[in-house]
Amino acid sequence: MMDKDAGKKRAAEEAAKHIERGMTLGLGTGSTAAHFVDIVGALVADGWDLRGVPTSEATRAHAERLGVSIIEPNETTIIDLAVDGADEADPSLNLIKGGGAALLREKIIAHAAKKFIVIADKSKRVAALGAFPLPIEISPYSWALTVAALRRTLSENGFDGAPLELRAHDGAPVKTDGGNLIIDARLGRIDDPAALEKALAAIPGVLECGLFCAMTDMVIYGDEDGISIASA
Numbered sequence: 001m002m003d004k005d006a007g008k009k010r011a012a013e014e015a016a017k018h019i020e021r022g023m024t025l026g027l028g029t030g031s032t033a034a035h036f037v038d039i040v041g042a043l044v045a046d047g048w049d050l051r052g053v054p055t056s057e058a059t060r061a062h063a064e065r066l067g068v069s070i071i072e073p074n075e076t077t078i079i080d081l082a083v084d085g086a087d088e089a090d091p092s093l094n095l096i097k098g099g100g101a102a103l104l105r106e107k108i109i110a111h112a113a114k115k116f117i118v119i120a121d122k123s124k125r126v127a128a129l130g131a132f133p134l135p136i137e138i139s140p141y142s143w144a145l146t147v148a149a150l151r152r153t154l155s156e157n158g159f160d161g162a163p164l165e166l167r168a169h170d171g172a173p174v175k176t177d178g179g180n181l182i183i184d185a186r187l188g189r190i191d192d193p194a195a196l197e198k199a200l201a202a203i204p205g206v207l208e209c210g211l212f213c214a215m216t217d218m219v220i221y222g223d224e225d226g227i228s229i230a231s232a
């Protein structure tokens with residue numbers, strides 16, 4: 001059986017080749033991005049001048065433990081390189097993200113970065129997005145109204161009756177770092193992710209969805225035997 005963690009680590013090592021001294025780095029969230037944060041920490045320990053903009057409180061704590069200087073998102077408008085994991089990636093480099101509930105901050109940072117590299121073990125590579133339930137971050141204010149609007153928009157986009165679940169842990173709704181809620185939408189195959197991303201973004205109360213379309217410069221997949229790269 002493939003050791004997924006070895007693939008994640010290899011992909012992170014390959015992405016680290018794009019780091020240059022003096023860079024401000026967008027630091028992603030999740031088990032794959034954590035390998036990249038480890039490498040950034042090792043470079044800083046070696047004396048490299050690097051700064052990190054974290055996409056979650058978990059990543060902030062991890063980077064701080066390693067001595068990486070943290071830049072608040074409001075303190076810079078320049079992010080040289082952002083590196084993050086993904087839950088699925090298709091051949092056009094469209095992604096589903098948000099399995100770890102960090103999608104809103106991740107998307108802000110990925111969009112702002114001059115270069116956005118995704119790192120993943122090979123199990124994340126899919127022919128079409130959608131087997132992974134689509135995370136949708138919504139405001140807790142009047143969330144029932146937002147979910148009703150979400151159902152209408154999904155129906156108009158060919159996903160009539162798709163099961164929607166409020167993400168919960170130990171019986172309580174999961175709150176994102178920004179205090180929002182996550183709806184996981186079981187859509188099945190998404191033929192036009194860009195159109196769906198746009199439609200979902202138009203719903204008041206939807207803060208972001210986990211579709212990241214036309215944003216990724218490169219996906220680096222790793223497995224035990226090596227890496228493969230898909231570029232835009």
Ligand SMILES: O=C[C@H](O)[C@H](O)[C@H](O)COP(=O)(O)O
Pocket residue numbers: 028029030031032033084085086087097098099100101102103106
């Ligand atoms: O919200 C979480 C992020 O989008 C993660 O990057 C994504 O879920 C992948 O996580 P992992 O690398 O742990 O599979």
